[in-house]
Amino acid sequence: MKRALSRTAASVIAGLTLLAGAGLTTPSYAQGEAPGCRRAGPQPPGTTTPHTLVSGGLTRTYQLHLPEGYTAGRAWPVVLAFHGRGNTGSGTEEFSKLSTLPAIVAYPEGVVGTGDGQRQAWQGAPYAAPGVDDVTFTGDLLDALETGLCVDRRRVYTTGKSNGAGFTALLACRMSDRIAAIAPVAGAFYPGTGENCRPARPVPVIDFHGTADATIPYAGDPDRGLPALRDWLTAWADRDGCRIRTPDRSTAPDITESRWVHCAGGAEVRHVAVAGGGHTWPGADSYSGGGHTTQSIEAHEVMWKFLRRHHLR
Template sequence: MNSLQRMATAAVSLVLCVGATGAATAAPVAAHAPKGTSKSACRLPAPQQPGTSELRTISSGGRDRTYQLHLPDDYAKKRDWPVVLAFHGRGNTGAGTEEFSKLSTLPAVVVYPDGVIGTGDGDRQAWQGAPYAAAGVDDVRFTEDLLDRLEATLCVDERRVYATGKSNGAGFVGTLLACRAADRIAAIAPVAAALYPTGEECEPSRPVPVIEFHGTGDATIPYTGDADRGLPAIRDWVAGWAGHNGCAPRSRDRVTGSDITVTRWRGCDRGAEVRHVAVTDGGHTWPGADSYSGGGYTTQTIEAHEVMWRFLRTFRTPAPSSPRH
């Protein structure tokens, strides 16, 4: 009996150590999720056929909002699944982003929210933070309402929620969502981000790991920035996140493919590493897309969904002191 007690104590200590560092293995592990609605939701039947995507509606901020929900093929095997939130670019939709991003091939519940029609030319959906976004729309609150819905109805791991996006959606992730909701977003992966100034300081409640993708030949959101629109140079913006995360000031570049250079900042607080993936001559596109994702050159040297997943899947938010629900 004493031997068994010592083994049990060691196992508990190991779980606590993993939770404290924020690192994890690739597979979702049920023991790391807090006890709450998401755990009881694991006993609920799947709301749709595993392996499928369906358009769903939720009320947030007095509006009916929509999102495309994709369940992995083997969702029926009850375990706490990670969640990937994917925010579309201006004028696109969640369903459109699903088509080119290949995110629905990941071992995760993938959610593609839809923005609200903004201002400017045509009926184009957009996200908070951009100058053309609809006035009075709180997309951070919408995202949190959406996470509440997912955690109440699906078997998901509340500590393994990741956010990515393209263009305007990526800008929303990098300038607002990760800054205001770091307690719920474990790590982010902006792609070709439109990083418009929001007028507020980004002060996340914890270091947020970041992997960012951008083409050096992007004519829509220039890699070197655009002072007239208040857009920063991309590498400077990523270095700013490294500063937020307390990383060592010196970065290291590594050429990993004929048109791919990866910059890494290490020594970051709580292991919150920052990486920048530059695509030489790349356009306003999603790396690895085999259908239209934007103007300019699309590299096939890497698949963005695979590269970001290898990075994102290792991070968790800290365990809450009590259930959110």
């Protein structure tokens, strides 16, 4: 009887397989690929082009880079890269080298905020534009990318510099169902980037910060509500349910890595401290902020080795 049931089950499975081959089952994009896998790309592979979309009644802009070899025949990971206060998507693309990764990369533009110089900024910072919902904008941007491109919705990552890095933390809090992992660089983690942070799942983090950062001090700045980096990392490791912090490891004369492992859901928290590093992007060949820029590592390469191991289940 058991053998007969096994043969019946095998026949059912075989039949479903044939139906799938005939295109009579759920489309493959339901397993991670986006609807854009059915369409030609909006621009040639290997290029960066400005685009716009309307979100929250505002016309928002972003630079979109398609990797070399992009086709709609496979689902590609996505990296969203958020500029620092007063910077631009184009400027971030230039110094970050993120467009060399085998991924679709979008560089969104913030809205002009308040304070000194009224520069572009992101939600969560005290100088962000009042009433602008950048979290909703990020969701709308992902919707647009998924509609027009062959995106792997399980492998969407965010990174950013300074204010943009702080915003990645807010996205991890609010959009953990769509963001697989984050990689903040010289992050400005103001209170608004983490208040009532209850991600729906543990979010993997790799963080970069210079110990001599004069803009966002490594030791924190209580007057501005900025935490010490170690405190922020420990809090995130606790949020991810990490049980073990491994011994710090030196990977270069000025680079020390810290790791929190055995976290819930396969998450991990990693920190890359740059001894003497300024408010800069490690490995940048052009200006990325004040202070020393290490050339011991390339941040885009280090983060990619981490990010590509994590995906939404």
